[in-house]
Amino acid sequence: MDQATTLPPFAAIVVAAGKGLRVGGDTPKQYRNWRGKPLIRHSVETLRAAGADPLLVVIATGAEDDAEDALKGLTGFRFEEGGASRQDSVRAGLEALAEEPPAKVLIHDAARPDLPLEVIQRLLAALDEHQGAIPTLPVVDSLAVASDASTMAGKADRETLRRVQTPQAFRFEDILAAHREWNSQTDAGDDAQVLAAMQGSVALVQGDERLKKITFAEDLMDTAGIAPFRIGQGYDVHRLAEGEELWLCGVKLEHTHGLAGHSDADVALHAITDAVLGAIGNGDIGTHFPPSDDQWAGARSGQFLEHAVKLAEEAGYALGNIDLTLICEAPKIGPHRPAMRAEVARITGLGEDAVSIKATTTEKLGFTGRGEGIAAQAIVALHAAN
Structure with a gap:
């Protein structure tokens, strides 16, 4: 009743x-x-x-x-x-x-x-x-x-x-x-x-x-009544197009094609942002930064992730670690990985040892295999702030 x-x-x-x-x-x-x-x-x-x-x-x-x-x-x-x-x-x-x-x-x-x-x-x-x-x-x-x-x-x-x-x-x-x-x-x-x-x-x-x-x-700072930790997962895809800049993990890469989207289309940061928002049950990136809103046109995706991290802190959680996988045939991610880890760590306030960035291909299969786009998958762990 x-x-x-x-x-x-x-x-x-x-x-x-x-x-x-x-x-x-x-x-x-x-x-x-x-x-x-x-x-x-x-x-x-x-x-x-x-x-x-x-x-x-x-x-x-x-x-x-x-x-x-x-x-x-x-x-x-x-x-x-x-x-x-x-x-x-x-x-x-x-x-x-x-x-x-x-x-x-x-x-x-x-x-x-x-x-x-x-x-x-x-x-x-x-x-x-x-x-x-x-x-x-x-x-x-x-x-x-x-x-x-x-x-x-x-x-x-x-x-x-x-x-x-x-x-x-x-x-x-x-x-x-x-x-x-x-x-x-x-x-x-x-x-x-x-x-x-x-x-x-x-x-x-x-x-x-x-x-x-x-x-x-x-x-x-009382965190009684909230779970000691939470896990979130994020996934995003953006199309590769000529004439666009290519931003991944907040780092600009030189490439023949860039990612198309309403913001800077940083598929990696979008996936991490969605993972953080998912962990605290607070919608997704489109909820907070709708593509129909002109103020986000061309915006740097780092501010989206900063916003998600702030919301997590307000909910009583701190980031524990990030595990990101980029899925593409090109460009090669390895040479850029150190800069990417450093930038993601800077945005989130984590140590670089808590940021994992991996890359894989689909063996020429699917849209990523054909070089039509880049996909990213992220998993984050949050823990109670105190």
Whole structure:
């Protein structure tokens, strides 16, 4: 049974308006990749699948392009502009829902991408008896109270403390009223504190370790849940024609004929590119660089391979090795093999010892045997980046 059908109707707000720069770099962490896709996309996909309707994604002013790119291809949600603080952003989302108020709403941080459906079920069920509900986990480490001088000033009782996660669930009218009435000069730690300040009842439900918040650069490098290695295969053919340049493995060869194609027709790099894309299940070279697009006319195929390698890295993989076979009667590949290996290694960032380039003929059989074209077959191995 679809788990979404077991859930009562609910709305959801994904809060993604923060700067998110503690992970390093200039791009907010919600638009950085985690396990192969933008951080924000994980939560939006999960909440859509769970049946959240309406679903609002609250973003910072000026972040529309990044947000649209991160959620490209998804439907069933809309953007709302946030404010200067997280509390302001949540308030903006709640006010946007107020025109057609839902009965229940989940408020979730985009920085917590791994959201189990079981947690959503527990939160919504708790709203039958409480105005709010939050997922929590026990504190397992000993705790100490620190003094201003960074010395131990006392003991904290971990038995009465809980680690709080999101999403947090609320009866919509209650949380909206609590935000409207909040008049403190300081920001609340979370939305549950806003409701509790107005004497609202907040239930504690079982959270999940999977709901870890992505905070630092090393958190983005988590490769759990992806295969330790992948294999991809690519095959390509181009016709030999007079008056064309002959490019193989990014190296220009002098020959009576060259390869015809929309780009530079480098059949070797095309095969390797398709092998990398195949290994990560991300289409083929025509998907990313369609021959119907004039901007790729005469383009160097090295940029196609660079793009595929980047996509593999974003998916959490690094190239291990490349095994390429060129199939042709002429030109002779042997004299050019060292330059070809060096160029493929440069493009992919591999050592030359991880790049194998072989050549064979078909004993005068078929189109390659008749000198009508050149074929290439490539196999690549990818391994989890860490």
